Amino acid sequence: xxDRRPGLRRRDVLAVGLVLATALVITSLxxxxxxxxxxxxxxxxxxxxxxxxCVSCHGVKGEGVVGPDGRRRxxxxxxxxxxxxxxxxxxxxxxxxxxxxxxxxxKRAYEGADLDALVAYVASLGTGPKAPIVHLAGADxxxxxxxxxxxxxxxxxxxxxxxxLSYGRAAPSLHSAQPREIAAAMRAGPGxxxxxxxxxxxxxxxxxxxxYVQYLRTPRDPGGLPIGRIGPxxxxxVAWSIxxxxxxxxxxxxxxxxxxxxxxxxxxxxxxxxx
Amino acid sequence: xSRTTRARRAKREPVGRWIDDRLGVAKLARTxxxxxxxxxxxxxxxxxxxxxxxxxxxxxxxxTFFFRASTTEVTYAGSxxxxxxxxxxxxxxxxxxxxFDVRAGLLMRQIHxxxxxxxLASIVVHLGRVFFTGAxxxxxxxxxxxxxxxxxxxxxxxxxxxxxxxxxxxxxGLRIAYSIALSIPVAGTWxxxxxxxxxxxxxxxxxxxxxxxxxxxxAIITVLLTVHLAIVVRHKHTQFPGPGRREDNVVGERxxxxxxxxxxxxxxxxxxxxxxxxxxxQINPIWIYGPFDAAQVSSASQPDWYMGWLDGALRIMxxxxxxxxxxxxxxxxxxxxxxxxxTFGLLFAWPFxxxxxxxxxxxxxxxxxxxxxxxxxxxxxxxxxFYVILFLGAGAxxxxxxxxxxxxxxxxxxxxxxxxxxxxxxxxxxxxxxxLCRRDGLPMASKVSWGEIPSRLLGRHRPxxxxxxxxxxxxxxxxxxxxx
Numbered sequence: 001x002x003d004r005r006p007g008l009r010r011r012d013v014l015a016v017g018l019v020l021a022t023a024l025v026i027t028s029l030x031x032x033x034x035x036x037x038x039x040x041x042x043x044x045x046x047x048x049x050x051x052x053x054c055v056s057c058h059g060v061k062g063e064g065v066v067g068p069d070g071r072r073r074x075x076x077x078x079x080x081x082x083x084x085x086x087x088x089x090x091x092x093x094x095x096x097x098x099x100x101x102x103x104x105x106x107k108r109a110y111e112g113a114d115l116d117a118l119v120a121y122v123a124s125l126g127t128g129p130k131a132p133i134v135h136l137a138g139a140d141x142x143x144x145x146x147x148x149x150x151x152x153x154x155x156x157x158x159x160x161x162x163x164x165l166s167y168g169r170a171a172p173s174l175h176s177a178q179p180r181e182i183a184a185a186m187r188a189g190p191g192x193x194x195x196x197x198x199x200x201x202x203x204x205x206x207x208x209x210x211x212y213v214q215y216l217r218t219p220r221d222p223g224g225l226p227i228g229r230i231g232p233x234x235x236x237x238v239a240w241s242i243x244x245x246x247x248x249x250x251x252x253x254x255x256x257x258x259x260x261x262x263x264x265x266x267x268x269x270x271x272x273x274x275x
Numbered sequence: 276x277s278r279t280t281r282a283r284r285a286k287r288e289p290v291g292r293w294i295d296d297r298l299g300v301a302k303l304a305r306t307x308x309x310x311x312x313x314x315x316x317x318x319x320x321x322x323x324x325x326x327x328x329x330x331x332x333x334x335x336x337x338x339t340f341f342f343r344a345s346t347t348e349v350t351y352a353g354s355x356x357x358x359x360x361x362x363x364x365x366x367x368x369x370x371x372x373x374x375f376d377v378r379a380g381l382l383m384r385q386i387h388x389x390x391x392x393x394x395l396a397s398i399v400v401h402l403g404r405v406f407f408t409g410a411x412x413x414x415x416x417x418x419x420x421x422x423x424x425x426x427x428x429x430x431x432x433x434x435x436x437x438x439x440x441x442x443x444x445x446x447x448g449l450r451i452a453y454s455i456a457l458s459i460p461v462a463g464t465w466x467x468x469x470x471x472x473x474x475x476x477x478x479x480x481x482x483x484x485x486x487x488x489x490x491x492x493x494a495i496i497t498v499l500l501t502v503h504l505a506i507v508v509r510h511k512h513t514q515f516p517g518p519g520r521r522e523d524n525v526v527g528e529r530x531x532x533x534x535x536x537x538x539x540x541x542x543x544x545x546x547x548x549x550x551x552x553x554x555x556x557q558i559n560p561i562w563i564y565g566p567f568d569a570a571q572v573s574s575a576s577q578p579d580w581y582m583g584w585l586d587g588a589l590r591i592m593x594x595x596x597x598x599x600x601x602x603x604x605x606x607x608x609x610x611x612x613x614x615x616x617x618t619f620g621l622l623f624a625w626p627f628x629x630x631x632x633x634x635x636x637x638x639x640x641x642x643x644x645x646x647x648x649x650x651x652x653x654x655x656x657x658x659x660x661f662y663v664i665l666f667l668g669a670g671a672x673x674x675x676x677x678x679x680x681x682x683x684x685x686x687x688x689x690x691x692x693x694x695x696x697x698x699x700x701x702x703x704x705x706x707x708x709x710x711l712c713r714r715d716g717l718p719m720a721s722k723v724s725w726g727e728i729p730s731r732l733l734g735r736h737r738p739x740x741x742x743x744x745x746x747x748x749x750x751x752x753x754x755x756x757x758x759x
Contacts, residue, residue, distance in 0.1 A: 044603045054332025142360045149443065149565045153573040158443060158564045163574025164672035171574065197391050203358035215357060216563075222374070223381055224377030231444065236580030239392035243552050244400070247393065249321050250544045254537050265311035265511070265525045 042113075046121025049114060052097050052121075062125035068219065073099045081128015084117040084188035091181055102169060103191070105176065105274075129187040132203065134179040134210050144212030147205055152213075159229040160216035165192055176218050182210045206243075308496050308531035312512030319541060324397035325500065325547040327390045334387040337490065341377050343369040344439060344485030346478055355562050362564035363441075366481050370440040386553030391433045395581040398426050406625070406655050408642035408704055410513045412635070416626040418506040423622045425499050428492050430581050435488040437559065437579060444559070446567030447576045450475060451589070455611035460602045476569055513642045522640045573598060573674075576671055587668030588614050591689045632723055633732045648720050649708035657701030664693045666735060 030187070051060070053272060057074025059065045064076035078082070089110055093103035121167035130237040145163055149158065156173035157163045174182070183206055189195030201209065228234040282520035292672065306471045312318070345365040351358050353368070363371075377610030377689045402422060405411055411419035425720050432453070438445045457463040472479030511525050520526045528534060552558075564573065597604045623627075630636050645652040667674065668689040674756040675682040714718045723731070 006584070099423075127337075141357050145357050145565060146361060149568070150572055153571065154442075155563075155574055158573040159560075161575075162676060165676045165681040166681075167683055168675075170676050170679075172363055174522075175627065212357070219357065220565065221354065221557070221560065221563075223385055224555045224562060226557045226560065227518045228674055229560060229563060230575045231577045232583075233575075233577050233673045234578045236583065238390065238552070238556055239396060239580060242556075243389065243393045244396045246548045247397065248320070248400070249543060250530050250541065250548070251323065252316045254541055254544075255314070257537070262545045263311045263527065263529055264519065265527075266523065 005104055017166045036105040041119045041121060043124070045114065045117075046117035046124075049110065049118045050121050053109070053118075055097075056133045057099055060121065076126075077122055078126030080122060080188060081130060082119055082123040082124070083129040083131040083184040084190060085122035086131035087188050087190055089115055089119060089183040090178070090184075098106075105172065129197070131180060132187060132206060134183045135207050136179060136211050136214065137205035139204070139211035141211055141215060142207070143205065144208030144210070144215075147201065148212045148216075151201075152209070155193070157230060159219075161228070161230055174213050177213065179214060182213050201233060226249045292608075297521075302580055303571050306519065308529070308535075310508065310530040311511075311525045312530065312534050313512050313520075313525055313527035315515055317408075318512060318539070320397060320404055321401040322538060322541055323545055324394055324401055325504075326399055326542045326739040327394035327549065328496065328500065328543070330390045330494065330546055330549055331387060333393060334383045334390065337383045337603070338373060338380075338387060339489055341369060341373045341380060342366070342439070342485075344482050346441070346476075346481050351364050358562065358565070361566060364481070367437060367441040367561070367566045368444070368609070373554075374562060382553055385556075387547055388437070388558045389552040389556070391436060392581075393515055393545075395426075395429055395433060395550075398422075398429055399518055399581075402426060402656070403659070407645040407648075407652055408513070408515075409639060409648060409651070410642055411626045412639040413626075413630070414515075414638055415506075415510060417737045418503060418510070419626050421499055421503050422504065422640045423619065425496060425503065426622075428496050428499070432488055432492040432496070433579060434582055434710070437486045439481060439488060442561035443567050443571060443573055444561070444576055446569070448578050448582075449480065449570070451578075451586070455585075455589075455607050458605040458607040459612055460604050461606065461610055480570065489643040503756070511640070513640055515642050520641065522638070525640075563580040569611060572615075575673055577673070581667065583669040584662045585611060585615060587665035587671075589691070591665070591668040591672055591686055591693065593690070611634050628732065631734060632728055643720075644717070646708040646715075647717055649705045649712075650720070650723070652708050653705035655703040656704040657697035660696045660700035661693060664689055664696050668693070 054062075054074075054077075056079050057065050059074075062077035067071045067073045078087075089101065092106040092107060092108045095109055098105060109117070123130075152160075157164055157166065157171075158172055160174040163171050165171055171193075177185075185193065186196040186201065186209065187198075188208060196206075198206075227238055257263075303443060343365045347365045348362055349365050349368050351363055351368055353359070353363050353372055355371055359372065360505045368385075371414045373384055379607070405419065405422070434448065438449050438452075453467055453471060456470065459466060467475070468477075470480065471481070472478030472483075475702070491509065512527075514520050514527065516517070517526070565571075577583065589607060592606065592610040594606055595609070597605050643651075645655075670690065671685045672682050674680070709719065711717075
């Protein structure tokens with residue numbers, strides 16, 4: 001017995017080792033499969049959302065759709081990337097009610113995990129810019145202001161309140177834009193907006209611009225009520241409708257006080273009178 | 276002892292007499308204080324302009340202590356975070372310092388700017404009052420022209436003032452002014468390089484505008500204001516028709532004490548309104564606009580309201596250019612130079628044009644009621660409509676974003692409205708005037724047929740009724756102490 005014991009022991013050990021090793025391999029395989037499965041879930045969810053909410057205008061592969069009347073119903077998404085998808089979906093600009101509508105900021109249709117899933121799915125349809133993560137702490141406000149004035153104010157106006165573009169289009173006000181939305185918009189160049197790639201405006205500069213745009217929501221603003229901060233048009237309006245109305249009211253008030261007595265004066269200049 | 280003697284002597288010789296003994300001004304002062312002014316509230320509108328000008332001089336003097344009219348490049352290190360470390364001109368930096376670091380600087384700047392807007396508004400309303408009541412007719416044509424000159428100077432000085440600060444908005448305005456001057460055929464390039472000291476923006480313009488803004492034009496305005504008022508005293512003020520009021524008398528109140536009290540009160544109330552605006556409403560936030568860079572522009576760049584009609588004309592003018600005699604006539608010439616020239620030329624010439632057309636060359640000291648002159652009133656209202664449409668055209672982009680319209684359709688609307696609105700406004704006014712006269716049983720000015728106007732303007736018309744002047748009431752001169 002005693003001589004068989006070590007042999008048995010060795011077999012036991014081997015068996016246990018084998019079982020353990022198998023278990024380890026299976027476990028590690030299962031563990032390693034897990035994120036992929038989650039990714040697959042997200043992919044599936046994103047695809048599901050895409051095929052219900054976006055496909056009618058952007059096509060199954062994001063290639064864009066031309067309607068039977070020959071008019072383009074929705075553009076290709078294959079170069080939008082994460083940045084474009086994030087910008088349009090997080091600001092609620094997509095989905096649109098009708099393809100003729102100009103996209104405007106509205107309540108988001110997708111939130112949280114659904115938003116992430118759809119953004120990731122659209123990004124996977126092609127190659128496009130990533131939606132940058134913004135680091136506002138330590139971003140250079142003054143530098144951001146310089147970049148903003150050089151690149152953004154021509155359309156969005158110096159105060160960020162937006163402005164008119166041609167044929168009914170408009171550059172939106174930036175006062176409700178969130179940091180990552182601004183960054184994504186710069187990288188994606190939605191609508192008529194130019195693309196500002198990382199070659200033109202690098203990461204630090206991007207942070208600076210976003211910080212300045214955020215600053216424009218509540219800038220240091222002395223001098224009283226900011227009447228629109230869109231230049232002299234509202235100033236002229238206030239000058240006439242408040243200032244001039246008040247002054248004319250005062251003149252009318254003073255000018256119609258009852259006189260104590262009325263006097264008559266005759267011209268004392270001999271040269272006066274009709275020739 | 277000696278103190279009481281001195282006191283007694285002082286009692287015997289009051290300040291007034293002391294001055295009169297040395298300068299002999301008592302007679303002049305008595306005449307001035309006894310001067311009778313006709314009472315109508317609208318005759319005080321011009322005073323609003325005068326008092327705004329006084330406030331402009333006072334606040335402007337304060338600002339000159341701190342403003343540096345220099346285009347030297349500096350780096351900002353003041354207390355406004357969002358521009359710290361930015362390169363800018365000394366002019367812009369000193370404007371920022373006035374706004375953030377000079378005690379009461381921003382308040383003074385804002386009062387100065389609001390006072391400028393109201394100065395111009397008062398001048399325009401006053402001009403309207405004089406126009407619609409016919410107070411420009413003989414013998415007041417010269418004073419009318421002095422007034423129009425004052426309007427031009429005030430517009431130019433307002434533009435020079437806000438162009439000094441060298442922020443993005445003012446630089447954009449200067450850029451447009453440069454282009455308008457450049458569009459003058461043949462002479463344009465010479466004029467601009469003379470004024471700006473070279474290609475835009477040029478090294479000299481801020482400095483030159485500063486001298487023009489704080490010295491030259493204010494001095495001319497002061498002289499012309501004095502002339503303006505002296506002529507009013509010389510002619511006596513016009514008056515509206517009423518009981519006892521004739522072409523050869525003035526019915527109203529004496530300068531002292533009634534008008535002195537009213538005028539003093541009006542000055543302080545004008546100052547109160549301007550200070551209220553300066554303290555409560557932000558104007559021209561230059562720190563948001565940033566330093567001027569010739570390569571940049573912001574959307575919603577507009578001039579102050581009194582330049583708005585010019586900007587609007589530039590915006591709604593279709594892009595036509597003409598070549599004539601081998602010279603290019605650039606597009607901005609028509610709205611920028613021709614329209615401005617016509618506007619002020621017609622204003623200067625109006626009293627003479629009207630006298631030619633109506634054939635009425637007589638003296639008038641009794642004001643017209645606007646309704647009794649339907650044609651003049653209608654033309655005036657049509658002109659106002661024309662300039663209001665041009666002004667709105669300057670805000671085409673702001674209007675289209677505010678109301679969600681296409682800026683192109685807004686522009687096209689204005690291109691038609693600028694011709695349609697005056698016609699509509701004029702004919703409505705004409706009918707309204709006639710109806711009002713009919714209702715009140717007032718006599719109306721005799722009609723001049725349209726066909727006669729050209730020949731009358733050219734001076735070839737001979738009125739069939741021989742008398743060149745309308746009949747004046749032949750009444751005896753009233754005595755000096757006649758009370759009404």
